[in-house]
Amino acid sequence: MAEIRFAGYGGQGIIRSGIIVGKAASIYDNKHGTMSQSFGPEARGGACSSQLVVSDSKVLYPYITVADILVAMSQAGYDKFEAELGDDGLLIFDEDLVEPKSPHGNIKTFAIPATRFAEQLGKKIVANVVILGFFTAITDVVSYEAMKKAIPDSVPEKAIDLNMKAFEHGYNFGLELLKKQKDPQK
Amino acid sequence: MKADPKGVLTGSHNLSGNQACAEGALAAGCRFLGLYPIMPALEVSERFLERAPRVGATFIQMEDEISALAAVLGASWTGKRSMTVTSGPGLSLMMEHLGLGVMLETPCVIIDIQSVGPGLGLPTRAAQGDIMQSRWGSHGDYEIVVFAPSSPQEMFDYVIKAFNLSERYRIPVAVMSDAYLARLQENVVIPPAEEIDIEPRRYFKGETDKYLPFKRDKDFVPPMVKIGDGYRFHVTGLTHDDRGYPIMNEECQEYNVHPLVKKIRDYTDEIIEVQETGIDDAEVVIISYGTTARAALKAMEQARSAGIKVGSLKLATVWPFPEKRIFELAKKVKAFIVPEMNFGQLVFEVERCSIGKANVLFISHGEKGVENIDDILSAIRQTQQMNEVKKCIIELKKGV
Numbered sequence: 001m002a003e004i005r006f007a008g009y010g011g012q013g014i015i016r017s018g019i020i021v022g023k024a025a026s027i028y029d030n031k032h033g034t035m036s037q038s039f040g041p042e043a044r045g046g047a048c049s050s051q052l053v054v055s056d057s058k059v060l061y062p063y064i065t066v067a068d069i070l071v072a073m074s075q076a077g078y079d080k081f082e083a084e085l086g087d088d089g090l091l092i093f094d095e096d097l098v099e100p101k102s103p104h105g106n107i108k109t110f111a112i113p114a115t116r117f118a119e120q121l122g123k124k125i126v127a128n129v130v131i132l133g134f135f136t137a138i139t140d141v142v143s144y145e146a147m148k149k150a151i152p153d154s155v156p157e158k159a160i161d162l163n164m165k166a167f168e169h170g171y172n173f174g175l176e177l178l179k180k181q182k183d184p185q186k
Numbered sequence: 187m188k189a190d191p192k193g194v195l196t197g198s199h200n201l202s203g204n205q206a207c208a209e210g211a212l213a214a215g216c217r218f219l220g221l222y223p224i225m226p227a228l229e230v231s232e233r234f235l236e237r238a239p240r241v242g243a244t245f246i247q248m249e250d251e252i253s254a255l256a257a258v259l260g261a262s263w264t265g266k267r268s269m270t271v272t273s274g275p276g277l278s279l280m281m282e283h284l285g286l287g288v289m290l291e292t293p294c295v296i297i298d299i300q301s302v303g304p305g306l307g308l309p310t311r312a313a314q315g316d317i318m319q320s321r322w323g324s325h326g327d328y329e330i331v332v333f334a335p336s337s338p339q340e341m342f343d344y345v346i347k348a349f350n351l352s353e354r355y356r357i358p359v360a361v362m363s364d365a366y367l368a369r370l371q372e373n374v375v376i377p378p379a380e381e382i383d384i385e386p387r388r389y390f391k392g393e394t395d396k397y398l399p400f401k402r403d404k405d406f407v408p409p410m411v412k413i414g415d416g417y418r419f420h421v422t423g424l425t426h427d428d429r430g431y432p433i434m435n436e437e438c439q440e441y442n443v444h445p446l447v448k449k450i451r452d453y454t455d456e457i458i459e460v461q462e463t464g465i466d467d468a469e470v471v472i473i474s475y476g477t478t479a480r481a482a483l484k485a486m487e488q489a490r491s492a493g494i495k496v497g498s499l500k501l502a503t504v505w506p507f508p509e510k511r512i513f514e515l516a517k518k519v520k521a522f523i524v525p526e527m528n529f530g531q532l533v534f535e536v537e538r539c540s541i542g543k544a545n546v547l548f549i550s551h552g553e554k555g556v557e558n559i560d561d562i563l564s565a566i567r568q569t570q571q572m573n574e575v576k577k578c579i580i581e582l583k584k585g586v
Contacts (some may be wrong), residue, residue, distance in 0.1 A: 017373060023200045026373045033200065035371040061484035062370060092282075 001055040002141045004069040005084065007077025010048045014073065014126035018050030020132060020154045021142055025054045028146035034059040047076055054141050069139060071131060072098045073114070093133055094127065110138050112173060121166055129155075129163045130170035137174025144171065189213055189382035193241045201374045203367035204229035206338035207297055208237070209376060210345030211269055216295070217243040218268040220257035222250050222276060226365040227299040227307045230271045235452055250527070251279035259283060259292045263421075265387070265412035267349055269295040273365075274303045274316050284358055285324035286423050288446060291400070291408065293352040293387065295345065300364040302552070312366035313552070314476055314527040320360050321505050327443060329450035331457055332360045332505040334475040338372045344502065349458060350385035355449055356407050362504065364527065366477045394418070398428040400442070406449035450506060459502035460511060464490065468497030470569045471515055472523045472562065473536055475501040482525060484561035496566055504532065510537045516540035521569040525549040529532055545572060 004021070008014040015037045022033035037050040051064045066086040072078035072093040078100060085091060087105025095111035103109055112134045118127035129151065136147050147167065155163045193212035201209065207230045211219070219234050221227075238245050244266075248254040254270050262270040272280060275531040277298045281503045287294055302308035320332045331351050344361055352359040387548065388408040390397050399419045402408050411417040424432035425442050450457065462488060465471065474482035480501045489496040491558040499515065501508065516522070522544055533548040540546055547565045551558075 019200075022371055026200045027198060032373055033371075036366065037369050059372070060487065061480055062372075063481075063558075 001053065002068045002139075003064045003066065004052040004054065004071070005049060005064055005067045005081050005140065006052070006071045006073075007047075007049040007081050008073030008128075009076070011048045012073050013125065014048045014077075015050045016154065017071070017128045017132055018052045020129075020147070020150050021054070021135070022052055023153060024142040024146040024150035028149045029143055031056055032059050034062040036062050047074075047080070049077060049081065069135075071135060072100075073128070073131065075099065082126070090139065092131065092138060094131065110134070110174075110177065112170065112177075114170065115122070117169055117173070118166060121162065121169060123162060126159075126163055126166035129166040133167040134168025134171075134174040135170075136167075137171045137178065187384045187386040189379040189384050190215055190380035192241075193217075193237075194376060194379040194382065195237075196344050196376050196378045197377065199374045200341075200371060201338050202229060202369055202371045203338045203341045203363055204231065204299065204369070205233045206341040206374050207271070207345055207361070207363065208233035209503075210342040211295070211349070211375070211380055212237060212241055213342070213376065213379075214267065214346040215350035216267045216269050216349060217241070218258065218261040218266040219243070219245045219270070220248055220254045220255045220273065221246075221270050222248055224251075224273045224276050226301055226368045227271045227273050227276075227297065229368065230297060230299070230391070236372070252282060254524035255280045255283035255287070255294075255296070258294045259290065262292045262294045263410075263413045263469050267293070267295075267353075269297060269349075271297040271299070273299050273301050273309070274313075274319075275306060277316055277319060281319075281323040285326060285328070287358040288324065288328040288330070290421050290425050291356040291446070292358065293349075293356055294358050295348045295352055296358055296360045297345070298360060298362050299368045300362060302365075308342070310365060310525060311537075311552070312364040312368075312477060314362070314364060314478065314531070316362065317504060317526075317528070318531045327447055329357075329447050330360065330505055331357060331450065331503060332362055333357070333503060334362045334504045335367065336476055336479040336500070337367070337473055338370060338374045340502075341367065342374055342376065346382060346384075347459075350383070353385045353387050355453070355457075356410070357450070358463065362476060364477050370477075390417075399430045400426060401428040402445060405453070406445040437506065454506045455462075457503060457507050458506055458511075460508050461498075461500040461502060463498040463500070464495075465497040465499065465515070467495050469495045469520045470523060470566055471497045471519050471521075472492065473499045473512070473524055473532075475504050476527075478525050478527060481559050481562060485559040485566065488559070488563060489566045494566060494570060501532075507532075507535050507539070512536060512539040513541065513543075516543035519544050520573055521545040521547060523547045523549065523565045523569070524564060525551060525554060525565075540580065545569065 018035040022035040025031045026033035034053045078098045091109045094114045114130040115127040258268040302313040335341040335344045388409040392417045397417045420430040472482040486496045502536040
């Protein structure tokens with residue numbers, strides 16, 4: 001079972017990220033995914049987070065007790081949810097938007113300039129999908145194939161190409177980072 | 187009767203509570219949605235609208251919630267399965283026509299996505315503050331059936347059940363969701379149409395001049411006709427006879443209204459649905475409904491692993507209240523724990539039915555409270571301490 005928190009501000013696609021991973025896990029990976037969300041009355045700019053519980057069996061309780069993974073796309077989101085991350089947890093963050101403290105326990109941290117990549121690809125709005133690609137490479141919550149099926153289901157038709165490009169970009173960046181960490185000499 | 191395949195989106199899906207609600211309604215054969223928009227109920231109409239053209243369903247946005255339910259009652263009399271969806275402030279406005287629906291014995295379904303009240307409260311946050319309103323909100327004597335789902339899958343299943351019961355008993359049936367479940371996204375398996383049972387409406391088939399709209403069958407439920415099929419009849423919210431004409435005396439009041447109550451009370455065994463987990467050896471039972479049930483089951487699991495015998499009674503139907511079952515359990519168990527997202531509503535029913543036989547502990551929490559099961563766990567511990575105290579007193583008395 002994996003308990004995942006996506007945190008950021010309204011407009012970044014934080015809730016959409018939860019939906020995409022939930023869909024990938026529950027429909028294409030044959031697992032169970034439960035996504036819940038919380039947001040304020042503002043359409044954009046307010047604090048926003050989604051919680052996702054992915055499990056091989058039915059999810060009894062839809063809330064995070066101890067988070068296994070925190071994906072932070074804003075400093076406020078990081079500050080608020082850093083404490084709920086377990087000692088063996090995993091932190092993924094946008095390095096241009098979040099400045100993490102020194103982690104507690106054995107937390108592993110992975111940074112990606114997701115928003116910068118998204119801007120280079122043409123649209124800042126796909127930053128969440130860049131980070132989802134990175135997420136797919138770093139963690140074993142969902143498979144690459146399942147994500148590739150879930151993304152086109154969840155974005156507008158005219159934006160599918162850009163989103164897939166963003167996903168691949170994040171995914172490859174993740175794979176390279178893992179390679180470098182395994183083999184620091186090269 | 188089986189479901190009309192046109193409305194059934196068979197397959198495995200990942201849906202939010204609100205989306206599952208719209209799918210449940212379409213699968214149940216609902217072809218009319220009348221509403222006035224309100225958060226957090228919007229995604230129900232959004233989904234319904236998106237699918238309506240292909241299914242052949244109609245949607246109308248009225249000028250307010252009062253007329254929204256009026257439209258639903260009218261549509262139901264034309265033979266369409268009809269529903270409305272709203273949140274607390276809208277439900278308050280609908281109370282007038284809920285009573286009319288009861289009096290005219292009109293099948294329909296009301297979905298209430300509860301948010302925090304009173305007044306406009308917190309429109310995007312969850313609560314369970316409308317539970318008593320769903321039972322007693324409209325004036326006069328009546329019985330009602332209310333479901334409380336705790337997951338998108340249950341939302342789908344219970345909406346179908348709600349439509350079936352509304353047709354079976356000719357009553358408005360309510361499904362009480364909340365702002366949390368509205369947005370909770372989970373696996374929902376929609377079975378093939380031939381596996382979904384649909385309660386057909388009971389129609390009068392005699393000659394057009396022989397129809398009496400309120401002439402009751404053996405089970406107190408009168409058959410209906412469709413408006414537009416050539417039958418001429420009268421319906422009124424005033425106390426009426428079999429013909430539907432107002433008769434202003436006490437005899438007719440008894441004749442007209444008593445069966446409205448009896449047609450539900452005499453059939454509670456068929457209507458009431460509860461889900462029991464770990465009840466057999468339980469010393470403490472958590473009684474919960476809706477979203478709160480998720481926290482209750484988790485707390486039960488944790489308490490069990492700590493060796494405390496805790497069971498769970500989850501109410502699928504909140505009304506009619508499972509009085510008999512709770513009284514039976516009260517004689518067996520030491521305590522009931524009732525968590526609710528309000529300041530105490532259904533807990534009074536539990537107290538009433540346990541008649542002093544078991545302790546009743548109430549836990550009030552908001553949406554944040556459901557995210558944290560600590561208060562349920564500490565209530566469980568408290569019941570254990572109460573038992574210890576009782577044991578000590580008994581032993582002390584023995585000593586004397």
